[in-house]
Amino acid sequence: MRISMRIRFAIPCMAFVLFMCAAITPAQAVPPIQQQRLPNGMRVLLMEAHNVPMVSMKLSLAGGSRFDAAGKGGTASLLADMISDHTARHAHPVWDDLLDADAIKLGAGAGRDDFSLGLTVLKDALKPGLDAFSEALLQPGWDQKRFAILKHDAISAARKSREEPGVRAAQAAAALLFAHHPYGHRPGGTVKSLQRIKLDDLKALYAAQVKPSGAVLAVSGDITMAELLPLLKSRLKGWRGKPATGLMDISRPAGVAGKQADVALPTTQMLVQLLRLGPSRSDADFFPAFVLNHILGSGGFASRLMQEVREDRGLVYGVYSYFQPLAAPGPFVITLQTRADQAKEAESVVRHVLSDMAAGHISNKQLKAATENLTGSFAQRMDSNRERVGLISMIGLYNLPLDYLSSWTARVQAVTLAQVKAQAAKYLKPEAWNRVRVGPKSALN
């Protein structure tokens, strides 16, 4: 049996790294992304895969945590819980029985930019699956009792998560990096912000943002566009309108440098995060920055940080860097955990790597290794329906060209050493980074 529980905060962290890597390159021919637009403006992007009798899909739209009202962080996330919990036609327990009877996996979620509703079904349960999907989307139940229960449980979970160094760091990091900008809180919210949320807040967010114009339905699986479209049209025909705020209607965060925040937690390790703003999804230098990050700390054991901090010195189990490309510049994060009395040493190694790379000490050999890894690993990053749906919805939501995947190899390979060095000079100067530490009070000096 299982003796240790997986550290929950580590999963989103790594999942995110994979998502970034997932945005990679076709070494082989990629199945094309087929596109159709419904009369209501929603785009349908499909990649066919007929090897397993299943279909996965995800609807994404501009409705994530950046749309939470001030002081009410967690609204979008609670809306996600609520929308998948019951509908106007089916009360909570009946709804669950209905979905389980056909093994329909339906779930909603909220990121910083996006609100999403996902569905995974066996091919033979596609129709009831789409019925459930459209019913959840278009006929929310707004049951006050269920809202009270979901809210209460979310508050308990938020309280429990205060045990987790990663959650505490993410909270401190969002506040430090974005202050009052819409990205300035974790999508899940906090005990206090969740307590302030009322059912009307969810209804208001739903009414303002959950609209088809600009929305993207990404689909991967055992289905063709000709089969899919009529099924969607008949179910989504009543859905109309434009969101009050578009995905790209967001101000640029101001950015901060050299700031620090410490959180005391009675742990044996210190979690150290260095943070700054990274590129946005539409940044003209996205590819050079992406390759730079791979060399720095997202390339697994081959990365500079992993080499210096873990392999050479044995200071950590893991050290990673990642940036979250959003509609506006999102966080660029370096994170590690080490025995509290080693934190200063580990941080100074990281800062040394930053300053070394910022000064242009990056070799052609390192660039080549990163490019080979990125381009070669393309096929395996896309070898499941779940991964493909994630990738296609990102392409759709941020309006990237549909040949994004097929042009990836070329664009990664076109990145030059001079470009990577320019990005290193732009992003990696140690003084431009901020710091969050979570650990025992005695070591926070």
Added chain:
Amino acid sequence: MPLRLIFVLSLLTGVFASASGAIAADGKLQEVTFKNGAKLIVEEDHSAPVAMVQVWLKVGGRDEVPGKTGLAHVFEHMMFKGSKKLAAGEFSKRIAAMGGRDNAFTTTDYTAFFETVPAARVGEVIGMEAERFSHLALRDKDYQKEIRVIMEERRMRTEDDPNSHMFEELSAVSLRLHPYRNPVIGWMQDLKKLSIEDVRAFYKLHYVPGNATVVVVGDVDFKQVKKRVAATFGKMKARPIAPRFNPTEPEPFGPKRIEVKLPAQLPMLAVTIPVPVWKPGHNDIEAASLALATHILSGGRSGRMNRQLVDEQRLAFSVGAGYDEASMGLDLWYAYGMLGPKQTTAAFEKGLWTLLDQMAKTPVSAKELAAAKRNITAAEVFAQDSLYLRAKRIGHLEVVGIGANNRDKWLQAIGRVTPADIQQAVARWLRRDRSTTGILTPEAKS
């Protein structure tokens, strides 16, 4: 909020974080055993030009001697620290350069090393795996660094995670003899005492060809892979295989309980019970009944624990239960509840046992059973979507002694279970007298 209990330790966290087992679309396994005992199992899937290579060893935490816990996992780390032909770290760098990903994991029952690579590179990867398998460097200076990494891993996973820490203590108290009582990562005091000599002795004893199973799933040709494995793993000198430690756990005489006091925000309660594992042809219905009972309790959206304990009685904010039919010797079945600020462990515990007692007294409804079967079957189809999970299911069944060629029989057994079977299995095994209860009590914070 899924809170999955796991016992797998990986070299890197979170690379693969998905669910259960799998059965292939065409379901065809091709296998061969070489004279020295090394085995190869291949499942061809030509839908994408990639392949998953996994090397499975019948070596895990259970093969450690007392005082040297954590050794199998330490060893897993050392496999990346260089061999005769490869410098420390070189293995991963080569895999990365071919556009691959590599990692490894250790449990009480096995150690596995795996690589996802472009299909054209499979032969090369098998060669690299065989080379480090037989010519590992095991240098003390590498060991001294790596053992520090592992202590950090333990601090991160266990010391600083109150739930995980509580489960470690609970497992240790639940069993008297069976090796699932020890943490795979090892007790910290043992980690501090291990030496490179321990690692070398472990290598010599356990890394023998008869303990190795190579699993390849993906865009490959069996004949070619077979040739390659024959020339590498198949050519190694045969060596004796050490018997595995798989004792019979004494039957419990009554309920046990522990309280673990740690800095935490909220309490949690968990119950463990030793239950039988699947022995194909011997207890198919009993094992499948336990799996279905567990699903009816905590699977899908409508699981009874969620519906009754969380939604109706408001006794916890998050619950779960788990059973792994492919454990070795026995499985430590578990159920837990995470409690909110005004919820008490006593009320949750009572509610949980009321549910279990009810299942022992009253047959589950036909509708509930049908949904559970449908969901378990669907999960197997969804899992086919991942080469990693498919290969993992094959390797896992093989090394715990169930046999990969029995994998289809599991769903067949699930299909045959009746409400009366479930009632009987719950009444026989999921009893308070056989259980251990663990309570995490938040300690006043410093």
